[in-house]
Amino acid sequence: MRSKLNFFSDEKFRSIFFQTLVIGLFALGIFFIVQTTAYNLEKRNIATGWRFLTDPAGFDISFSPFIDFKSTDTHLDVYFVGVLNTLLVSVCGCIAATILGFLVGIIRLSSNWLLVRVAYIYVEFTRNVPLLLQIILWYSILIQLPRVKQSLEFLDVFFISNRGIYSPRPVFETGFSYVFISIILAFISSFFIRRWAKKRQDDTGKQFPVLSSAFGLIIIVPLILYFIIGSPLSFDYPALKGFNFKGGMVIRPEFIAMFLALTIYTAAFISETVRSGILSVTKGQREASASLGLKKSWIMRLIIIPQALRVIVPPLTSQYLNLTKNSSLGIAVGYADLVHGFGGISLNQTGQAIECMVIVMATYLTISLTISVFMNIYNRSIQFKEK
Amino acid sequence: MNEITESRKPPVATTGILGWLRMNLFSNWINSLISLFVLYILIQFVPWILNWTIFAADFKYNFNGEQIINREMCSRVLDPENGGACWAIIYVRFYQFMYGFYPRDEVWRVNLSYAMLVVAVVPLLFDKFPFRKHFLKFTYIFPIIAFFLLNGGFGLESVSTNKWGGLLVTLVLGCTGIALAFPLGIVLALGRRSNLPVISTMCTLFIEFIRGVPLITLLFFGMVMLPLFLPEGVNMDGLARVLVAVTLFQSAYMAEVIRGGLQAIPQGQYEAARSIGLSYWQMNMKVVLPQAIRISIPSIVNTSIGLFKDTTLVIIVGLLDLLGIGRGALADTTWLGLAYEVYFFVSLVFFIFTFAMSRYSLYLEKKLKTGINMGAD
Numbered sequence: 001m002r003s004k005l006n007f008f009s010d011e012k013f014r015s016i017f018f019q020t021l022v023i024g025l026f027a028l029g030i031f032f033i034v035q036t037t038a039y040n041l042e043k044r045n046i047a048t049g050w051r052f053l054t055d056p057a058g059f060d061i062s063f064s065p066f067i068d069f070k071s072t073d074t075h076l077d078v079y080f081v082g083v084l085n086t087l088l089v090s091v092c093g094c095i096a097a098t099i100l101g102f103l104v105g106i107i108r109l110s111s112n113w114l115l116v117r118v119a120y121i122y123v124e125f126t127r128n129v130p131l132l133l134q135i136i137l138w139y140s141i142l143i144q145l146p147r148v149k150q151s152l153e154f155l156d157v158f159f160i161s162n163r164g165i166y167s168p169r170p171v172f173e174t175g176f177s178y179v180f181i182s183i184i185l186a187f188i189s190s191f192f193i194r195r196w197a198k199k200r201q202d203d204t205g206k207q208f209p210v211l212s213s214a215f216g217l218i219i220i221v222p223l224i225l226y227f228i229i230g231s232p233l234s235f236d237y238p239a240l241k242g243f244n245f246k247g248g249m250v251i252r253p254e255f256i257a258m259f260l261a262l263t264i265y266t267a268a269f270i271s272e273t274v275r276s277g278i279l280s281v282t283k284g285q286r287e288a289s290a291s292l293g294l295k296k297s298w299i300m301r302l303i304i305i306p307q308a309l310r311v312i313v314p315p316l317t318s319q320y321l322n323l324t325k326n327s328s329l330g331i332a333v334g335y336a337d338l339v340h341g342f343g344g345i346s347l348n349q350t351g352q353a354i355e356c357m358v359i360v361m362a363t364y365l366t367i368s369l370t371i372s373v374f375m376n377i378y379n380r381s382i383q384f385k386e387k
Numbered sequence: 388m389n390e391i392t393e394s395r396k397p398p399v400a401t402t403g404i405l406g407w408l409r410m411n412l413f414s415n416w417i418n419s420l421i422s423l424f425v426l427y428i429l430i431q432f433v434p435w436i437l438n439w440t441i442f443a444a445d446f447k448y449n450f451n452g453e454q455i456i457n458r459e460m461c462s463r464v465l466d467p468e469n470g471g472a473c474w475a476i477i478y479v480r481f482y483q484f485m486y487g488f489y490p491r492d493e494v495w496r497v498n499l500s501y502a503m504l505v506v507a508v509v510p511l512l513f514d515k516f517p518f519r520k521h522f523l524k525f526t527y528i529f530p531i532i533a534f535f536l537l538n539g540g541f542g543l544e545s546v547s548t549n550k551w552g553g554l555l556v557t558l559v560l561g562c563t564g565i566a567l568a569f570p571l572g573i574v575l576a577l578g579r580r581s582n583l584p585v586i587s588t589m590c591t592l593f594i595e596f597i598r599g600v601p602l603i604t605l606l607f608f609g610m611v612m613l614p615l616f617l618p619e620g621v622n623m624d625g626l627a628r629v630l631v632a633v634t635l636f637q638s639a640y641m642a643e644v645i646r647g648g649l650q651a652i653p654q655g656q657y658e659a660a661r662s663i664g665l666s667y668w669q670m671n672m673k674v675v676l677p678q679a680i681r682i683s684i685p686s687i688v689n690t691s692i693g694l695f696k697d698t699t700l701v702i703i704v705g706l707l708d709l710l711g712i713g714r715g716a717l718a719d720t721t722w723l724g725l726a727y728e729v730y731f732f733v734s735l736v737f738f739i740f741t742f743a744m745s746r747y748s749l750y751l752e753k754k755l756k757t758g759i760n761m762g763a764d
Contacts, residue, residue: 015582019584019585019586022586022589023585033616036615036616036617036618036619037615037616039619040614040617040619043619111410111418112411112418112422112425113412114412114421114425114426115421115422118425118429124742127741127745128692128737128741128742128745129696129737130697130698130737132699132710133699133710133730133733133737136714137734140730325600325602326601328604331603331703332702332703339604339607343607347607347611353611354612354615357607357611360607364599364600364601365596368598368599368600369599
């Protein structure tokens with residue numbers, strides 16, 4: 001008979017014992033680290049706290065398309081510029097990588113042998129070379145473009161040089177906000193039209209030209225409004241003055257290098273998930289829909305893609321997360337993102353290593369979680385619903 | 388009257404060279420246009436690339452037959468129209484690319500480690516390897532031997548890690564990261580699936596935290612924050628601090644992969660193991676993990692490829708891996724402007740390693756598919 005006194009063989013007791021032990025050890029470790037850190041900080045005369053956030057930064061940021069940043073602005077502004085730059089390159093990269101990835105994924109399943117081989121070589125080369133190397137390579141190509149004085153011109157308004165791409169900047173005058181509001185309203189109403197049309201088709205079988213009506217709402221209505229108000233939009237053209245361009249809008253080579261490298265690298269991975277997703281739809285589905293007499297483009301759009309998406313979306317989510325995290329490599333080419341601007345320059349200037357790293361990590365965690373939440377919602381909406 | 392119907396034409400050939408071409412390149416007019424377009428671009432580019440990298444390139448001597456010792460002697464600097472790549476920069480710096488600044492008298496130690504790495508890894512990869520069991524014993528003690536061999540000790544002169552560089556650092560980071568992350572990943576994966584709420588919460592939080600932040604922030608953490616956490620007198624050198632960050636990073640990803648394998652094991656396996664009286668650890672070590680790891684090896688190799696590529700990030704915190712040595716070579720004024728050669732070479736080295744690893748993982752996947760069916764036996 002098992003002795004009741006032998007606590008250790010009791011599963012419940014053992015579980016509580018081990019968990020208490022782990023918590024205790026963990027707390028002890030934290031206590032030890034906090035103690036040594038406090039001691040080390042004191043010895044190095046580093047004051048902890050968040051006051052440095054409101055101190056003037058004292059350095060310039062070359063690429064800040066959303067906030068007009070001056071060196072007298074605070075470290076908190078550096079943080080916001082960094083977050084916006086990180087989000088900018090991530091969002092642009094995700095969109096472009098998705099398009100390119102789907103394209104390459106579909107190409108790899110096409111019947112053209114040559115195209116399939118070229119796509120395969122592209123995927124293998126970009127997937128197997130470190131992203132950091134690709135970013136640096138793109139950057140080194142971009143800064144070998146002609147100098148500003150000899151910059152390549154397109155249509156007399158776009159200038160490409162080793163300082164980036166200069167293009168006209170739209171200037172919104174009074175009244176443009178109405179056009180902008182009408183565009184937003186058009187998007188919202190198109191969305192509802194689509195829902196209504198789908199419901200009507202489900203109920204009565206009648207179709208409604210959703211695409212052309214949405215096109216009319218989104219493009220033509222704002223365009224008419226635009227001319228009625230009296231063209232409230234003008235452009236500020238870049239012009240060569242002295243050694244640099246004045247006016248206009250500039251996209252820096254750091255951004256272009258980051259964008260190209262992230263897009264091309266991630267698209268290779270996305271193309272693989274797209275390919276396996278499409279392959280996961282069984283041949284019978286294709287044959288069945290063909291025997292129903294559906295057009296080839298319909299088979300793809302109505303039968304294959306909806307089923308493939310169920311397989312594609314989860315790995316696609318992790319690719320978006322990877323791309324966003326990889327945008328932190330901007331530091332290698334001086335792209336002023338979160339890590340380079342706030343976690344790099346601000347950290348070095350203020351010496352507030354712990355505070356800066358905590359903020360940077362917390363921000364990335366927030367971004368990652370947000371992406372996963374939204375993609376999970378989308379994922380749930382496309383999963384197979386049994387009726 | 389009976390009319391003789393006109394005989395039908397024979398079907399289009401689908402065999403032979405012409406048939407193949409028709410099937411695969413010119414099946415309809417869109418395909419034909421695409422094929423011609425791709426062909427045109429390939430004809431434009433491939434000869435140019437081959438010419439630049441091989442036929443018009445300098446390897447050791449330029450077109451005058453002189454040995455190249457600086458950029459001015461490269462054919463492509465002397466004659467920008469016809470000159471190809473100038474691989475002399477790789478030739479001159481080859482030692483650094485392979486060993487960094489490791490003392491030349493001691494370099495046999497690195498070479499011996501490279502050779503032993505092959506002996507330790509190859510039997511691990513192929514389970515049909517002759518005398519595999521005995522070789523695997525060597526695999527277990529190899530890290531210890533390599534550590535003393537590279538670092539010094541037992542009568543060997545000590546070589547500090549800041550002299551290490553190039554492929555040596557890349558391999559040390561990659562191999563150590565993978566080797567240490569593997570057991571850690573198993574523990575984390577088991578922890579996350581544990582019934583004990585405290586342990587599973589802690590493991591989940593750790594894994595999700597690491598996976599939610601970029602590696603570069605962890606490297607910064609290792610570089611700027613780790614020294615603050617350590618008591619006075621304890622010093623870790625740069626390589627060790629980076630290794631801590633890389634290992635923690637990789638272990639979280641490894642844990643998720645192994646968890647995937649654990650989830651694929653049918654519940655019956657757990658129950659059967661429990662019913663014959665195995666304890667938790669016996670069940671995992673003898674029944675569940677061997678099967679789970681077996682099916683997750685392809686994914687483990689894939690995350691390892693990711694780690695191997697990510698080791699380049701250490702240049703941002705100042706270590707000189709392969710890419711770091713390359714950038715150092717470019718900063719040297721005697722070789723300024725040969726960026727493409729250096730980046731091409733570094734890419735090629737990485738490509739060889741990662742492509743081999745990805746082929747290996749494909750080979751494993753194929754073998755697993757034809758292998759024993761899990762759970763059914």
